[in-house]
Amino acid sequence: MCDFLSHFLSAILALLGHAPETIQPGRIVRFSTNGRRGDKAGWCLLFEDLRGGVFGCYRQGISSVWTAIDRKRMTPAERAELQHRVQAARAEREAEQRQRWAANAQRNAAIWAQCAVLGADDPATRYLQHRLKADLWPLPACLRFHSALPYWHEGQELGRFPALVAPLVSPTGEVLALHRTYLSADGRKANVPAVKKLTGTAGPLAGAAIRLYEPEAGVQGVAEGIETALAAQLASGVATVSAYSALGMKSYVWSPDVRRLVVFADPGEAGQRAAQVLKARAASALVRCDVLTPSTASADWCDVWAARGGAELDRVAESITDAFEPAHQEGGGA
Structure with missing residues (x-):
């Protein structure tokens, strides 16, 4: 044996x-x-x-x-x-x-039913304002606030914390999991082993995303994390979703009306590989796809936006200037 x-x-x-x-x-x-x-x-x-x-x-x-x-x-x-x-x-x-x-x-x-729409001054909203260094309001409707979400670690409940909660949704609209960011009462990251956690899944995650913003004029932005996606939208004006992870980026499924993808890639090796996989999939479907990466190796797009890196943001603006015009002329879909 x-x-x-x-x-x-x-x-x-x-x-x-x-x-x-x-x-x-x-x-x-x-x-x-x-x-x-x-x-x-x-x-x-x-x-x-x-x-x-x-x-x-x-x-x-x-x-x-x-x-x-x-x-x-x-x-x-x-x-x-x-x-x-x-x-x-x-x-x-x-x-x-x-x-x-x-x-x-x-x-x-049951967890989602306990969540509330974000308020202007709750810990989840304050957390996003801290991260983005911006008074972003209104925030996407899919983001919610839980006032006291249990935190489990290795079979033990370590306490209950405020949390930012977002649904990971399948291409056909089913909620497959909830992304949780555990916070302190003043809107900072909670003192827990892993601040961000995903609930148990209700189906295969391939193709799913946190749908922060729906595509506009056939153009959809894609980033990994929620904060990165929000920063990308602020910096570029491109409606952006969060694919949650590098693996999620690879398998992301865009809606049939999308004619152009703008990928706001993380600078690390895994993020770059994932962006190129998505770009190759888009190319095979005749969907234009541009991959943008911060020039600073240790920074993601949330860091770039929070620091208001002028030259970097100018480069983003220039790279997506024609995003909306040619989108109607290019065919394809998921």
Whole structure:
């Protein structure tokens, strides 16, 4: 068993970069694929006879089949049996995941019902004003305020804090998760291990975004974080959404009426790669896509706007001067 188990774990680690600590043959095991204790995006099932198994990651939308022997050497009967087991495992995994998604959707709906529209002087609004160094009002309607949101860390509630809450929405309009930024009463970042957290998801996150601003005249801006997206909109005038992360940037799905994307990329390697993936996808759909990156390696667009970097903002303005005119002449869609 040890040899089969070690080979199975090695296959999981090679594809996902993470693997579970323990495996019980015949049972689906959930595990973290981002190094965070509460994450359960990874899954695997080692068949009871130890001769095969399946595994994958819900977040990344990938799955794979492992066998103890080369499938090319299997008899037709063995291949048919393997296919039957894989299909049965897939059905079991999908049923288990649907239950998790449904439970998460209920929890997220309960949190959202407790949130209020942002007020001119609540901690969430003050936090955004601190970050953007601007009196941005009104703020996007999708941003909400929770006065006392529980903060959980490694199975323990560390307290209740004010929070900025925003929905991560699928391309078809379903709320898939809630993005939470935990704050202090005066609108600063809360003293917690991770200020920003995502709730459990109610479906695949591929293509989702926090829809801060709808596209205008066929032009849509895309950034990773909420603050970066708001800063990009202030600096450029381009209606911008938050894709939440580099992975979200890669899979972002624009609406059918978009004719041009303006990507406000983060300067790091992951942000740059994600922006180029999105640009390539847009090009294949005949949608014009421009990628803008701050010239300072350590700064994102929120930093640029907060510092009012004149030359940098002039460059942004010049780069999107024609954003609205040619948009009607270029075809394409998601």
